[in-house]
Amino acid sequence: MSKETKFKPSASFVKQSAFPSLARYKSMHRESVKNPKKFWDRLAKEELDWFAEPKKVLEWKEPFSKWFGGGKLNVSFNCLDRHLQSGRRHKAAIIFEGEPGDIRVLTYQQLHDEVCRLANALKGEGVKPGDRVMIYLPMIPEAAIAMLACARIGAVHSVVFGGFSAESLKDRILDCGAKLVITSDGGYRRGQVVGLKQNVDQAVASCPEVRRVIVLKRTGHIEKLNEVDRWWHDLVKDQPADCPPEKLDSEHPLFILYTSGSTGKPKGILHTTGGYLLGAHLTTKWVFDLKKTDLFWCTADVGWVTGHSYVVYGALSNGTTTLMYEGAPNQPEPDRFWSIIERHRVTVFYTAPTAIRAFIRWGDHWVKKHDLSSLRLLGSVGEPINPEAWLWYHRVIGGGRCPIVDTWWQTETGSHMITTLPGAHMMKPGSAGLPFFGVDVAVVDDQGKELKPGTQGKLVIRKPWPSMLRTIHGDPERYAKQYWSEVPGTYFTGDGARMDKDGYFWVIGRMDDVLNVSGHRLGTAEVESALVTHPAVAEAAVVGRPDDLKGQAVVAFVTLKSGQKAGSELVAALREQVSKEIGPIAKPDQIRFAEALPKTRSGKIMRRLLKEVAAGGAVKGDVTTLEDLNVIAALQSSSGEES
Ligand code: WT7
Numbered sequence: 077m078s079k080e081t082k083f084k085p086s087a088s089f090v091k092q093s094a095f096p097s098l099a100r101y102k103s104m105h106r107e108s109v110k111n112p113k114k115f116w117d118r119l120a121k122e123e124l125d126w127f128a129e130p131k132k133v134l135e136w137k138e139p140f141s142k143w144f145g146g147g148k149l150n151v152s153f154n155c156l157d158r159h160l161q162s163g164r165r166h167k168a169a170i171i172f173e174g175e176p177g178d179i180r181v182l183t184y185q186q187l188h189d190e191v192c193r194l195a196n197a198l199k200g201e202g203v204k205p206g207d208r209v210m211i212y213l214p215m216i217p218e219a220a221i222a223m224l225a226c227a228r229i230g231a232v233h234s235v236v237f238g239g240f241s242a243e244s245l246k247d248r249i250l251d252c253g254a255k256l257v258i259t260s261d262g263g264y265r266r267g268q269v270v271g272l273k274q275n276v277d278q279a280v281a282s283c284p285e286v287r288r289v290i291v292l293k294r295t296g297h298i299e300k301l302n303e304v305d306r307w308w309h310d311l312v313k314d315q316p317a318d319c320p321p322e323k324l325d326s327e328h329p330l331f332i333l334y335t336s337g338s339t340g341k342p343k344g345i346l347h348t349t350g351g352y353l354l355g356a357h358l359t360t361k362w363v364f365d366l367k368k369t370d371l372f373w374c375t376a377d378v379g380w381v382t383g384h385s386y387v388v389y390g391a392l393s394n395g396t397t398t399l400m401y402e403g404a405p406n407q408p409e410p411d412r413f414w415s416i417i418e419r420h421r422v423t424v425f426y427t428a429p430t431a432i433r434a435f436i437r438w439g440d441h442w443v444k445k446h447d448l449s450s451l452r453l454l455g456s457v458g459e460p461i462n463p464e465a466w467l468w469y470h471r472v473i474g475g476g477r478c479p480i481v482d483t484w485w486q487t488e489t490g491s492h493m494i495t496t497l498p499g500a501h502m503m504k505p506g507s508a509g510l511p512f513f514g515v516d517v518a519v520v521d522d523q524g525k526e527l528k529p530g531t532q533g534k535l536v537i538r539k540p541w542p543s544m545l546r547t548i549h550g551d552p553e554r555y556a557k558q559y560w561s562e563v564p565g566t567y568f569t570g571d572g573a574r575m576d577k578d579g580y581f582w583v584i585g586r587m588d589d590v591l592n593v594s595g596h597r598l599g600t601a602e603v604e605s606a607l608v609t610h611p612a613v614a615e616a617a618v619v620g621r622p623d624d625l626k627g628q629a630v631v632a633f634v635t636l637k638s639g640q641k642a643g644s645e646l647v648a649a650l651r652e653q654v655s656k657e658i659g660p661i662a663k664p665d666q667i668r669f670a671e672a673l674p675k676t677r678s679g680k681i682m683r684r685l686l687k688e689v690a691a692g693g694a695v696k697g698d699v700t701t702l703e704d705l706n707v708i709a710a711l712q713s714s715s716g717e718e719s
Contacts, residue, residue: 080576081463083470083503085479089452093365093499101500101510108513109539115514116542120144120354123361124393125158127323130350134540139560139567140547141540142327143351150321151330151353152195152228155392156188157321168397171371171420172217175264175403182217184395187224189317190217194225194308196315201256201288205230205322208254208332211378212236212245212272214263215402218292218308219378220388222258227330230322234332234344237379238263238270239677242278244342249283251344252332252549258308260292266404269295277302326350332549333381335487343558344549345381345487353393355491355543359512360390363481363495364424364453373399373417374426374455380678381487382457386426390491405431410438414446425473426455430615430679432465435473437614437637443472453498454480459680460583462605466505484508484583486569488559490543493517494581506605507580514541519575524563527574532584532599535573536566572599589683591620591628593661600683603664606657607632610650612640617673617681618664621690629665631690635672642669666690 090096095104108115113133120130130147159165169187172180182190203209209231213219219235226233234252236245249257259276262269273291280286291301292308301307328349334342364372372391376382391398399422405413413435417425435443454474456466461482470480480503484494494517496509503509511517516539519527527533544567548555562568572584584599591600600618607616614635623629634650636642651663668690674682 081505083479083505085498085501085503086477089479090499092367094362095365095497095500098500098502101497105511105513109516112514112539112541116143116354119358120147120350120542123357124149124350124354125154130326136540138565139556140552141351141544143348143354143542144326147326147350148323149326149350149353150228150324151349151389151393152191152224153321154353154357155224155227155389156184156191159184159395160188162395164395167395169392170217170220170398170400172400173402173416173420174216175267175401175407180217187217187221187392190221190312191224191228192317192319193312193315194221195228195319197290197311198225198231198256199229199319200311200315201290203229203231203256205324206232206329207256208232208234208252210234210236210245210249210252210254210257212238212257212259212276213292213378214238214260214265214270214272214294215377215383215400216260216263216292216294217400218260218294220392220400223331223378223384223388224392228319228321230324230328232329232331234334235379235384236334237377237677238272239377239379242275245275246279246282248334248342248344249279249286251334253285254283255285256288256290257286258290258292260294260308261298262295264295264403266407269297271297273298280304324349327546329546331384333384333487335381343551343554345545346547346549347490347543348546351542351544352490353389355489355541356385356390357393359483359492359495360386360396361394363483363492363497363512364426364455365498366394366396366424370423371397371399371420371450372424372426373401373420373422375401375405375413375428375431376426376457377678381490382426385491405434406438409442410435411442411445414443414448417448417451418446421450423450424453424455425451426457428458428679429456429461429465430459430675430681432456432461432469432473433608433615436465436468437635439638440472448473448475451475451478454478456480456482457485460508460585460601460605461506462601462608463505464605464608470505479503480505482506482508484581488545488569489537489541490545493537493541494583504576504580507576507582509580511581514539517581518566519573519581520563520566522563524566529575529577529579532572532574534563534587535569535571535581535583536563537569538566540567589619591618591630593620593626593628593630602658603630603632603654603662606654606662607634607650607664609657610653612636612646613650615673617683617686619683619687619690621665621687623665630662631666631668631686632664633668633670633673633686633689635670 128148130144132145135142374386479498481496519533603618604616620628
């Protein structure tokens, strides 16, 4: 186990934070879990604008929940209209930077008008409340506009990440029965035009139900449209900038977002209106300790849940300014992000460990070229952050001054579940921290018995929460089986974790990534963390390989920082390093050096592929030469599907 260090947020940060003490957090958390209905009822009424106030906080027929029954509201009203009355009318809602360098600012009024125009256009196309609309766009303001326009008229959006293939798009369109697709002629990525429209054409060819495709002009490289297509600008041209928001039941579906399971086809995770918005709103407000003057930048694509909850809904519901960047972090140079932070004066920056490790690899000099003094808070999401990366993020990006919130959650949870609450909590690099309000998480054994601190087990959530998924679209049985049958009476996250004596949660990773070596449980993330502590290592991925003697042997795939040499000496040093950090049991049986680790388009390491490579018998040539795993990754991912 790696040494534990604690970091305290600075006194000046604490003084200005909404939750300036641990005692305050603890008493409020205790209350919220003891009497969640009272807690959520109060906040729902205080924080959201309702057309009709909710009457029944929760109706719970395990595993199905209904929140805020009798309540009527509209998400787009909460994200737009209410700010027009509160002095934010002319405040920037979205600051956008395209990859080629084009910048656009949309005030709340302007965003409202654009949303209304598109909402009216959608109505004109016959879209009714409950109808599904597919969104397949680059990271441009129109992605948010399209989401909000759907929300305004009660249509259910399903955003598909622009990096997914035509085939995946088709599967998703068919699964959710969408009749309308919103896309663009393309977007910019790494200096190239990404042609989204071709994928839509290909997908729609096998989707006879789709009767309209709306095409936004972004790159201007498409001249002619098909019969089913209409230009966005033509459809909205004569639409009024006013569209009354639909008064929707709290449980009206808001969106379906597809996510990969460990097996089978992607699941359409369904989120609804009131509960989801409350979760996204409150976590954005408190976890990022929002101030009126903040410029909030969450780097996730809107194609992922992080983009839904933190680029769009949570940010706008709070009336904050959200920054959207279209392109790659190393276009034209590896300092693009730092240049954006400097030029726009970003104050809160939220990104993923995988990105942080890339930045480390590219070198500090890219960061040093820029003034990042506007930053006051940093966030991490998506996977356990190895302490090495945490410390670098804290020191180099945060200048030692910014607290880091490590936020654990899932597509299914809708919003943060376990997270550092800056101001109130000490930070422990590598731990996501303590449960958010109203969230009752525990680490349990196979029988559902809570485990002692320090013991690794299954991470479960024992009570329903407002922003929880309601079902898997079209498959309530799979929903019940997948999440509510593993540990009776609780939601099983699929993650392994342990809680320490301070109540901090240390997420090890997906249970299927936990190895069993000679009867010992070993988190791949822990071994990786140990490996990247070595100064030569940029990134590491550890998988299990069937082993006659130990059950599983440990195989590590490692990429090196520039200028570092692979070789048997380094192999020995790295094994020693792991042995020192964790114990001899965790020593990798094999270390393989790679040019780069194979990743999905969303930046997740393709472990299943690495497991296959690791299990693939004889290693070609000398293991100390660099392998090009991306070649294999490219073959495997040509279907565009996430592993
Ligand atoms: C899985 C959910 C919702 C965020 C984007 C990913 C892992 C996520 C953390 C974190 C350790 C994390 C978990 C979780 N994960 N955040 N801060 N620390 N692990 O959403 O694709 O639904 O994946 O990501 O394994 O189960 P997702």
